[in-house]
Amino acid sequence: MGDVAMTIPVLSALIAQHPGIQVTVLTRAFFKPLFYGLDNVSVYEADVKNAHKGLWGLWKLYKELKTLNIDMVADLHNVLRSKVLKLYFKLESIPFVQIDKGRAEKKALTSPSSKVFKPLKSTHQRYADVFKELGLPLDLNSVALLPKRPLATSSKKLVAGNDRIWIGIAPFAAFQGKMYPLDLMEKVVDALNCTGKYQLLLFGGGEKEKKKLDAWDHKFHHCVNLVGKLPFPEELALISHLQLMVAMDSGNAHLASMFGVPTLSLWGVTHPYAGFYPFGQEVNNALLSNRDKYPMIPTSVYGNKCPDGYKNVMRSIAPEAVVAKIEEILNK
Structure with missing residues (x-):
């Protein structure tokens, strides 16, 4: 959930700094409330336990996503499921950029014997770099955070x-x-x-x-x-x-x-x-x-x-x- 929550300020910057863009977030149904209040952002629910499980399920998901007329894909997770989706999107030559998680740097930072103790790029900036590679640069120093929500x-x-x-x-x-x-x-x-x-x-x-x-x-x-x-x-x-x-x-x-x-x-x-x-x-x-x-x-x-x-x-x-x-x- 923390990884998903960290996308919110980045998406807020994206829709503010690139007016008119329409964002579809592919995530689990439980996380949908995180995105309330973001204009031009909708959530498409991935049912990875049932309908979208396995290679066939991911193929079905890809076919569903194709109907949304997606122009480009920002993969902010870079896991096995998204790697499979990348292969499917390549069939249509749709730009698909995946996050660089900096695995080598993090391995050095956490090494018990040859530690390189220095600050690494923030996850938020790594998300922003994905959009930059897609031609949508972001300034994370200027972000409107979510407003207070009405109390039930x-x-x-x-x-x-x-x-x-x-x-x-x-x-x-x-x-x-x-x-x-x-x-x-x-x-x-x-x-x-x-x-x-x-x-x-x-x-x-x-x-x-x-x-x-x-x-x-x-x-x-x-x-x-x-x-x-x-x-x-x-x-x-x-x-x-x-x-x-x-x-x-x-x-x-x-x-x-x-x-x-x-x-x-x-x-x-x-x-x-x-x-x-x-x-x-x-x-x-x-x-x-x-x-x-x-x-x-x-x-x-x-x-x-x-x-x-x-x-x-x-x-x-x-x-x-x-x-x-x-x-x-x-x-x-």
Whole structure:
């Protein structure tokens, strides 16, 4: 989801800087609400589990897409499915440009023995480079982010009757190596809750995460666990109204950034140098694990590799530092 969310500011720049262009986004149905509010952007749903599964399914998908009279294709994913589609589009000589993911550079950045520790091109810029190669150059320094979305009645009921500052907290990530320890995050929640200034909105997914966040919801008076309570479009609308999002190197950081919501991101075995820093966020809106103590960071691009002795890298970020950074960002 984070990869899809990162396309939003780039598409916003595309339609603003190239008026009249019509964009069709090929993605899964679940992600469709991400693109609400982008003029001249429609979503074509890829059913990769059923109708569009396998080579025959992709051929069927290609035949469906042909009816849209597509002039060119920007492949921002560059995976096996899109490589197959590229072969099909070649039959009609339709320009098809794929993202350069910089695999060699990222391999060097994450190497345990011959690390080349330097900032790489952002994923957003890599997306923009695809459009440039198609003859549609973009200036990512001039991007209109998504506006706030209207709150649903169900959302208003969840946070009704308070005038506190809304802070989103998304404490989970796909891999343990980039997730702030929950016992430390609970200390952050406790400290924020005790001020009485904040309404803490907890984001996650799945029964296991719901159970943990339910415990915080019951323990802390100013916490609301949102897991399972709102459909995805309403959750996005609520995110658009936050004063701050606290997230890991994960999808929620990118969802908040789509709307220009200030976002504090916490980094474990991954690092912003890999190019996945949330769009438009100030460089100091992040807290990183201690590389002096853990010099192999980043150990991987996605956080799926955690070498021996690196399980507790994020314990080098004190809860007090997180609270202080939250207040610093809000005070700006």
